[in-house]
Amino acid sequence: MIRILFVCHGNICRSTMAEFVMKDIVNKAGEADEFHIESAATHTDEIWNGMGSPVYPPARAKLREHGIGTDDNELGVSEKRARLTVKRDYENFDYIIGMDSANIRDMNRIYGGDPENKIYKMLDFTDRDGDVADPWYTGNFDATWRDVSEGCHGLFSQIKNFF
Template structure:
């Protein structure tokens, strides 16, 4: 049996708040579903300001409150190769979605979408706010990534699951 691996990339602006949290929460859902071999998860930012840095401490603490460790992640910038490497490139908000689409090569294979696509809602950037903003982001990301995993499972072949 050949297992096709789905590859998912979560993207925000700097890759230190929302997308690392989405990566960690989604990876947690994937692990709980027993799909670690079938689904690869990563995150990136559209900007390069924080390249090589750990996630914002408030994102790390928020994840830890829910039993998720994102402290070993390292920020990176979205690259041209990501449009071929990943099946899904998932933006945290409509501004980053537009930036991703503008950066995308004319021909690419990635499905570029908004995390909260069904609600047409952005995951707000909590960077300049208080800790409560990170809790709100966690709740939005938790629900959005859970629903997204169900979407992926719906299109996977039974032999992949």
């Protein structure tokens, strides 16, 4: 089983979108049983008293616009709650994908480095460099969708070529 963790600051927009885009990709490829996919946050901004916030409504709307999170293709979107990444995640996942440089820095701090080279930036799996802009601040969920979708498709292609 291939285990993937997507990570961003709060786990309500970018990493959550990536989680469900990737679940949709592997589901449509008939390989959902070969993957375990989650997402998490580097900060507790969206976690209070042990309870995480749900998927941010505009992020959920963008997923729904692309057929994810609908009655026909729920994939767990309605149950998703933000969670904090922890040190043991490093041992439990094969690929740990951050959305931006700050996420990468925070993950290295939380995990104590990256001795097994498991940490990547989302756009490492595209033809573009840079960060996935945070739509919490930009309001541009179309750009985030494009970056996340291209990154997830690129990641899936890389994994399939490797195995």
